[in-house]
Amino acid sequence: MGRRTSLASLAGAKVEDVPGLSDAVLLSLPLNKLHCTRFNPRRNFGTEDELREFGEKLRKEQLQPAVVVSRSAYLKLWPDEAERVGAATYVIANGERRYRASKLIGLATIEVVHREDLAKSRADFLDAVQSENNDRKDLDPIERAIAIETMVTELGGAEQVAAYYGKTGGWVSQQRKLLKLTPQLQDLVSSTEMPVRVARDIAGLPHQAQAAAWQDELDRRRLAKKAAAQLRAKAAPAPAPRRARASSQQGSDAPSFTAVSPGSAATAAPESPAAAPGSVFTAVNTDGEPEASSPSADGSSPVPSPRHDQPGHEPNSQPRQLPYDDAFYVVNHLHAKMDTAVFASSARLLLGILRDEHPDEYRALMQEMTQPDRSA
Template sequence: MAPAKGRRTSLASLASAVGEHSPVDERTPRPAGPPTKAVLKDLVANPRNPRRDLGDLTDLASIKTHQLQPALVVTRAAYLALFPDDAEDVGAARWVVINGCRRLAAAAKYGCAELEFVVKDEVAHDRISLLTAAIDENIGRRDFDVLEEAEAVDRLVAECGTAGEAARRLNRTEGWVSQRRALLKLAPELQTALREGELAVRLARSLAQVPREDQVAAWQAAQERDSGKQDQPQDSAVPRRDPKTQPASAPHITKALRRFEPNPGVLAQALRDYLAPAQLAELADELITDRR
């Protein structure tokens, strides 16, 4: 029976579909010499993949007829040299997929006989390099759970020893790393709300600075304040600024920022998300210019 369109797929649910129990034909021959393709039973998804939920795979349904990008794998020996405790998860697979776990899952789901890949054992030079490669592929993807991202960054910090080194490996700022890790301090109720899209990430970062026992009450208070502002009648005697014809002034922006009480790292990340590179460069010049 064909899989339901739009259904999300987890790594756990695919454990019995990839490897020794792969539903595709295992008799497909591999080309001679260093392989660029393999039948699915010879491949296994990275046990250290930061993504537990692979999301909706329907965007990869075309993999049955053509694969746009090869997966990146390391050999079984290279992987187990770093993570010997994962031997049971790796099983009898010859290669471990580091980048391309969704492609591997889609190949199993849609009946693709083989998966194209490149072998790069240098990615398994050390544990930090392999974890960084796995995290870097997923950062910034819309369907990557923000808390899974935070957990992955936290594990990398533990492996590196410092947040600064983890930030350097990911080509991010130390503030960005700290912001992601702060989300792990949220109360369970707020983590659930964040995952379900009921709590905005920017507000979650602020709430993470509040003692855990007070976070839910702080969130409820913020919701009530927002609700009160929406219900407040407009004062017709006070002219409203038209954003199309009257750009916000510095006082307007300052007043808006005070609502969120951002720390410098949060503000910097927000500006990077909002401004184009050229605008960021212009802003940096303005900030360092002595205007006294």
């Protein structure tokens, strides 16, 4: 029958209070003595290659045993399962993937923990089937929905499931709603290609309308990304124009002069003769504050220096250019530069992105915006 070792002796303390009935007992059992319950919601156990690799790891060392109940305890809960269970003496509650991997590579035995207390009721057993997968986040949203649906069927209604978990009937309905999707869309949810929030909205539609609704969602997302890219492109800084060192009319031999002002500790530059007509004169202020420029030789207006009262300007700093990390300055800048209708469209785009990517923050923002102003 296999080697029996009490886990209580391994841990140095009893696991349960009733010896011989609810002690967690470690067994090494032949695979033909085990049967997998049909209530396991997990659909994806991995490819054959992945299972084979997992099996080889188990051959070296099985760190976590499977969890089983006896055949008799299982059939007390579900008498109609006798033919399905066959001659197996134990039914696996947790660990079907370990069983499959061991069987695939031809292992003779597998380590299990016998927990007879898990078969006290259908609810306890079904909860045990789900708990390991849920705690390790192995189940995808569709598998979790299948698990809840199974409990509703086996326990006799959604109210019983809600009461068992201390949840509301609405919570149970939300979990089951994903099963109203077509099989193709369920696969998209399992692969995380379709967000659960979107899936629940589409699940409320008739089957024949669901594919079109998902395509509309994809089109909306594609347009949103395109609009966001265009918005980023418009916000990107234009390259600064380069001043020619000398105009083509002045000729390449025109002399140039550079005056450097190093700030308060300026050093007087040697006197230079007056700049000849056609020469180029450049003023550089090394303390970061551009010098007021003089009228150019051709009479055109000089480029004004940034004012201290301009948004984002700080003494001893270069004028700001987009993009940068001051989000409020960016918004104010865009509001000042953009047409009102375009700005409103961009705001709607940003709200849509916030709603899709950060739903909790979006709901909090909407709640804050809809609350009456009590400051008056």
